[in-house]
Amino acid sequence: MLGDRLSTRFLTNAFAKNLGISTITVENAYAQLIAEGYLYSIPKKGYYVQDISTSAGGEEQEVATPPAAPPVPEKPRYFADFVTNQIRPENFPFSTWSHLMREALVNRREQLLANPPFEGVLELRAAIASHLHAFHGISVSPEQVVIGAGTEYLYGLLIQLLGRDHTYAMEDPGYRKIEQVYESFGVPFAPVSMDQNGIRIGELQEKGIDIVHITPSHHFPTGITMPVSRRYELLDWARQSGDRYLIEDDYDSEFRLRGKPIPTLLSMDRSGKVIYMNTFTKTLASTIRIAYMVLPVQLLSDFRKRLSFYSCSVSSFEQYTLAAFLESGGFERHINRMRSDYRKKRDMLLTGIRESGLGSFARVSEQDAGLHFLLQFHTNLSDQELAERAAARGIRLAPLRNYYFDTSCVPEGLEHTFVINYTSIDEAAAAKALPILEEILRG
């Protein structure tokens, strides 16, 4: 039913008079009712009531009450967390960061607000290219560097770039998150097992893999450094088809605690088959979301054509701040300080393990390559039982078997082995945690 006709001027005046308000207020009320669709007006005729008698009229009665929000699972509290990648406050350069952020906010107002290329702020990409050259001896153009809000986000971009009709792979054991990204994007994927030199090439062939994610400098979590022979074999494998790519995840190369950095796979690649990926999660903070990848030159045109409709996912404010941190040399000083700090932390832990009663229950391995090592216990407890008893006492431990896609593949020699990430542990926490672990192992 179309509504009754209302004589506009007459009604407006009458309402205003009766309610003791101005005609403007009444007119605004009509305007709002029109904007929301309750009335409509016909010029020189008047306002009409809009027909809204759909079944929605009965809506209030029919509808189900929406369920209450499910309770948020409570996070357990640990005094010693040997799993998290969180940085401790004393390891974040607060005053430098604050200073550089303020400087950007004062001096770069136009730039901060100008939409950057979707690959990221050019200044940061150039600073990263310089860092890669200085630290790894890799020559890449800033145009090949793509900034994103975390490596997970960049994996998602890569799937969109390389396509859903390829088969993706990751190392088994390995980062479980990668498999979760592949699954969540609905692309075919398969885990590929490792031998003592890294991922098995034969299995890549058998499983028809096109794109494989690897951590050659310091395999996560076993700590294996892929030897040069396997690297050449992998590059050979990749060159055999135009669809094949290697994603080199160099997540903690800045923290190799002994010797020089291991040369990257990217630096050995002459055919544009390596997509290099790294993050500032460990060198800066896991809560400032900045990661980057280096794309082979032949992928750049396609990348721009197909994905430049996206905006860059990282705040320009933080991109300019990080660029200044890199350019000023502050970043290099910062990771040198952190490296020496982490070395002390590791030594403190290793000494603690050796000198406590724990030494007779545990064997340490892979302690030189980066920010975690392996700790194997002599125990009859299952990994699960041990982790649960530790958790009940405030200690978070991750069994190596958790990083296996196929847990039946955990080699016999690696039973009761735990991945010990020590970046968030301080001396007090270690001094408290080691005797508790010893107690649990003595049973």
Next chain:
Amino acid sequence: MLGDRLSTRFLTNAFAKNLGISTITVENAYAQLIAEGYLYSIPKKGYYVQDISTSAGGEEQEVATPPAAPPVPEKPRYFADFVTNQIRPENFPFSTWSHLMREALVNRREQLLANPPFEGVLELRAAIASHLHAFHGISVSPEQVVIGAGTEYLYGLLIQLLGRDHTYAMEDPGYRKIEQVYESFGVPFAPVSMDQNGIRIGELQEKGIDIVHITPSHHFPTGITMPVSRRYELLDWARQSGDRYLIEDDYDSEFRLRGKPIPTLLSMDRSGKVIYMNTFTKTLASTIRIAYMVLPVQLLSDFRKRLSFYSCSVSSFEQYTLAAFLESGGFERHINRMRSDYRKKRDMLLTGIRESGLGSFARVSEQDAGLHFLLQFHTNLSDQELAERAAARGIRLAPLRNYYFDTSCVPEGLEHTFVINYTSIDEAAAAKALPILEEILRG
């Protein structure tokens, strides 16, 4: 071939002596060669040269030189850009933001570095829930609020949550980016045409749509406000199947320049069928990437179960700063200031158009709802020609037809119509641009 045996101690000493360096240096060199896989050692026997004679031996000769990076397409420079969503420096609260950021860096060190829930920092989600209540009268729980690095990122999350086996839709005309996200994720989608009240419900049925993206408060780009009748019809449509959802994109409701904010579809929804989405792109800056969505309660468990492996994509540093900005009332004062500034900008432009010679070539519409209006020219030039001539003189204009998926559907009455976004235009640019447009139209 396994390498020749090298007598360890003898060689180390001989090298050191011959080269005039310490034995430690020589030992480190061996350790590095072992770590990289060029040598291996057998305890009590010595170092052996590793076999790396894969086909990679010939690699240097065979490989193609990678192509040079394609040139980055040069961005044209405009003195008057009527398309961009960039904020001008005078419209960003630099000193307040700088102050709040510094405060967070001083007072919240532990919190800034603690990994937040993947849905975002709880404090920001609570501040957004309060804002939605104060500004829109919507009651939602902070747990329903999900923070992400831009609405595009959140669309991607929604596709991963709701599934690839559904058909997605967006308004035609509408934001072309949404269709690009759907395409890039490889999900089925279809544009759905509009009548004067918004998206056509019949077409949703015909095309078998499950999930539809809409801008009911202020349709982009035509400016239509969806009347209450169509809203109820849409909610009815959504309730008819468990798979159906409405994504309400409320991208510029804070900037309705006349009257009160239009009630959201979310506030009318009693069945948990509306996913509300908004962004700080226009209220803060397009280069600080913070957007949010409000999920219906019944989707929360699934969302956590399937996607909580992701980290939140926005820096905690900026999340805490924005939370403080919202909580302090600074955000509300800021958008009030901006609204009045934009009203002045719009009036200045409209007066300029009316009072210049341009007035006789142009008709303005939809100027009240938000940060853009429509400008229709009387001209024989095609939209393309007009835009190109303007671009050659430094003016960026977007024809309405560019926002149509199917450009053959542009209604006759909307020919030569341009979408005028005026947020980045200042008085000087307007004073210069309007006479140039007039000149072009006079031919």
